[in-house]
Amino acid sequence: xxxxxxxxxxxxxxxxxxxxxxxxxxxxxxxxxxxxxxxxxxxxxxxxxxxxxxxxxxxxxxxxxxxxxxxxxxxxxxxxxxxxxxxxxxxxxxxxxxxxxxxxxxxxxxxxxxxxxxxxxxxxxxxxxxxxxxxxxxxxxxxxxxxxxxxxxxxxxxxxxxxxxxxxxxxxxxxxxxxxxxxxxxxxxxxxxxxxxxxxxxxxxxxxxxxxxxxxxxxxxxxxxxxxxxxxxxx
Amino acid sequence: xxxxxxxxxxxxxxxxxxxxxxxxxxxxxxxxxxxxxxxxxxxxxxxxxxxxxxxxxxxxxxxxxxxxxxxxxxxxxxxxxxxxxxxxxxxxxxxxxxxxxxxxxxxxxxxxxxxxxxxxxxxxxxxxxxxxxxxxxxxxxxxxxxxxxxxxxxxxxxxxxxxxxxxxxxxxxxxxxxxxxxxxxxxxxxxxxxxxxxxxxxxxxxxxxxxxxxxxxxxxxxxxxxxxxxxxxxx
Numbered sequence: 001x002x003x004x005x006x007x008x009x010x011x012x013x014x015x016x017x018x019x020x021x022x023x024x025x026x027x028x029x030x031x032x033x034x035x036x037x038x039x040x041x042x043x044x045x046x047x048x049x050x051x052x053x054x055x056x057x058x059x060x061x062x063x064x065x066x067x068x069x070x071x072x073x074x075x076x077x078x079x080x081x082x083x084x085x086x087x088x089x090x091x092x093x094x095x096x097x098x099x100x101x102x103x104x105x106x107x108x109x110x111x112x113x114x115x116x117x118x119x120x121x122x123x124x125x126x127x128x129x130x131x132x133x134x135x136x137x138x139x140x141x142x143x144x145x146x147x148x149x150x151x152x153x154x155x156x157x158x159x160x161x162x163x164x165x166x167x168x169x170x171x172x173x174x175x176x177x178x179x180x181x182x183x184x185x186x187x188x189x190x191x192x193x194x195x196x197x198x199x200x201x202x203x204x205x206x207x208x209x210x211x212x213x214x215x216x217x218x219x220x221x222x223x224x225x226x227x228x229x230x231x232x233x234x235x
Numbered sequence: 236x237x238x239x240x241x242x243x244x245x246x247x248x249x250x251x252x253x254x255x256x257x258x259x260x261x262x263x264x265x266x267x268x269x270x271x272x273x274x275x276x277x278x279x280x281x282x283x284x285x286x287x288x289x290x291x292x293x294x295x296x297x298x299x300x301x302x303x304x305x306x307x308x309x310x311x312x313x314x315x316x317x318x319x320x321x322x323x324x325x326x327x328x329x330x331x332x333x334x335x336x337x338x339x340x341x342x343x344x345x346x347x348x349x350x351x352x353x354x355x356x357x358x359x360x361x362x363x364x365x366x367x368x369x370x371x372x373x374x375x376x377x378x379x380x381x382x383x384x385x386x387x388x389x390x391x392x393x394x395x396x397x398x399x400x401x402x403x404x405x406x407x408x409x410x411x412x413x414x415x416x417x418x419x420x421x422x423x424x425x426x427x428x429x430x431x432x433x434x435x436x437x438x439x440x441x442x443x444x445x446x447x448x449x450x451x452x453x454x455x456x457x458x459x460x461x462x463x464x465x466x467x468x469x470x
Contacts, residue, residue: 009365016256019361021249100365101374103382108374115372122369124436126254130244130335130359137350137357139336139343146397147338147384154379162381165400201359 003031003092005083005118007101007111009125010047013202013221017126023051025123029094031086033059033079035106044096059083059093063106073109080113087118099127104151104172129170131200132223136207138195140227141168152177152224160184168227175220182210190226198222238266238327240318240353242336242346244360245282248437248456252361258286260358264329266321268294268314270341279331294318296330298341308344315348322353334362339386339407364405366435367458371442373430375462376403387412387459395419403462410455417445425461433457 011017036042061079083093101107133140141147148166152174163169185194197207246252271277296314336342368375376382383401387409398404420429432442
């Protein structure tokens with residue numbers, strides 16, 4: 001009998017923001033997998049670390065992080081094979097995912113390769129979106145307002161068009177795109193409505209006005225939330 | 236010394252999708268509050284029910300659900316007063332919120348009235364967005380794709396413009412707006428890319444193709460996810 005593949009959201013960073021369900025499955029599954037950089041530690045594993053019992057088989061799904069090399073399809077083929085072997089042998093595999101597995105998560109590449117052949121369950125997690133809003137103390141959207149989630153790497157014209165068209169916007173993965181995003185926000189006259197947050201829910205969480213951000217140091221895990229004061233959530 | 240006001244995300248419906256942090260705070264706080272309809276039960280309380288110890292002081296924040304009457308500012312003024320009295324007396328108050336407190340949650344109305352005077356902490360929760368994607372088995376967005384969250388009550392032209400402009404869309408609160416939303420999706424040729432989900436993560440969760448939905452029965456807590464197959468998350 002085949003094992004079950006689990007995609008487990010482990011939340012945005014604070015180990016206490018894991019769900020009871022993810023915790024139960026981590027404790028029960030004999031095999032734990034998680035995304036990791038070429039070299040170095042896995043953030044997803046670090047988030048779940050206090051909850052991982054000894055004695056698990058662990059698979060670090062190491063992928064190259066150089067721009068253009070991601071997603072590395074041959075790398076995912078390899079790890080899908082390794083995970084598939086465990087499943088075929090009847091062992092459940094829990095894949096840890098930062099935030100939520102299906103919102104900007106790399107779990108989709110394993111899901112695409114394995115869900116057709118093996119029973120697969122996805123456990124949603126707390127996303128960085130809610131964590132950033134909580135860190136900034138900013139209710140994002142209410143009732144009939146629209147929210148756009150926009151990646152910082154988009155080109156400047158597309159960023160501007162999307163921010164202009166929405167009541168509330170979350171610009172994700174700001175990092176080295178900070179200056180570009182800020183130019184757009186300034187041009188649209190939204191600086192007073194914008195909030196910068198880095199490492200939401202983690203020990204080094206910071207929420208700052210845009211003009212206090214050291215632009216050279218904005219990390220990959222940073223976000224800018226824009227909530228127009230004219231929107232109801234701003235009342 | 237004033238107590239602390241907590242806005243606690245209790246997740247989308249499955250009581251096991253509550254976080255360890257929300258659970259700890261529910262267990263410790265002497266006063267629990269939650270939104271509720273005029274008459275009848277609170278969904279947020281029902282989600283957290285297995286985790287609420289006996290002996291708490293409970294406040295049902297009852298608001299009229301008739302269209303046009305919400306948000307009822309005098310009602311929120313009243314409950315903010317009641318909660319504020321507990322805080323001023325040094326008692327922590329945990330406000331239970333379906334999903335995430337700052338994503339389409341009514342907690343913002345209490346937050347606006349109380350956060351200026353009392354220490355306030357917001358604990359993010361699993362939103363219905365991730366729960367719906369998990370229920371449908373649909374990775375929503377990857378890498379540099381844009382996601383729009385659009386309320387079903389919007390008028391038809393605005394819905395169409397917003398859906399047309401995005402790679403991935405979540406239409407929330409579909410319910411009695413199902414026929415309108417479906418017309419828009421058909422017109423844009425996106426029917427094959429659309430997934431209907433109701434009561435995500437709850438015991439009566441259902442995920443269906445649009446043409447199998449009984450339109451007269453779509454509940455308020457229903458969502459349509461649209462992920463273009465041309466988007467990378469569809470590969």
